[in-house]
Amino acid sequence: MKFRLLSLVLVMSGLTAVQAAEVNVYSARQQELIKPLLDKFSQQSGIKVNLITGKPDELLSRMQSEGRNSPADLLISTDVGRLYRAQQLGLLQPLKSNTLEQAIPAALRDPAGHWFGLTTRARPIIYVTGKVDPKDLSTYEDLAAPKWRGKICIRSSDNIYNQSMLAGMIAVLGEEKTQAWANGLVKNFAQPPKGGDRDQIKAAAAGVCDIAIANTYYLAAMFDDPKDAAAAKAVSVFWPNQSDRGAHINISGAAVAKFAPNAKQAAQLLEYMSGAEAQAWYAQTNHEYPVVAGVARSSVLQGFGEFKADALPLIKLGELNQQAIQVMDKAGWK
């Protein structure tokens, strides 16, 4: 009897392994910003999604320590600098997908297919309305001019967003000019860098500085938050470098894990996320820009206006990350 029960259990678990397709997602995006989309994917595909959320760098450490035994199939993270790092650490595998190549512009994915951008975010100049005349604003480069002494709020150099922004400047201007720029910008700080992007906008609204540098989704989300809405309404977006390379952008994206036990299902989920319906939901929920052409932007983002985005292949931001960090260190950017 005991033996028969055991064989029955074995037969049943064997069946489960064959029948129930699943995919394990490691997500740096919070549960509520991704789960409904994954549920929809499960409904449509019959593939069960197991979601693990965590901080971006923690997820990478976890994948590293799990090594070949990692259950991770799909990594969802933000900022190309981090996705590039994951690839450098040997945590990703390349994916060849015509669907993804057609849907996602080439500059927003790894040429070798290790990672794919799913949304973009921009890092514009945000100024206090009425305090700064937008006619006095032009480029990121101009923010290093002496006329902005003590007027700029920006977070610390250990944050990937600023590292990526600097890397983008090095790619176009070269290291020497970027160094001179960083030196000048640091002189213009209103205070030693502290807090996140949202804190820079709040500091500007509170009168600490005239200008903040922050990612678009932070400002967009502040409008929904009763405690930050007043600060959001006190500032305006200025799109820099519109007559040359365009405003700095970055991505949120996803990648198939190197040792993915369910690589096929991971690819299926990634392709699903590049579809128009998924793009619309995902971008709107995260206050980001869809990567797929023709998908509508949220009304808040529409309010920020049209802009020319830097067309630099984003892999450059990963490649130049270390150089960017050195430039910031030399400039005394805390």
Ligand SMILES: [Fe+2]
């Ligand atoms: Fe962020």
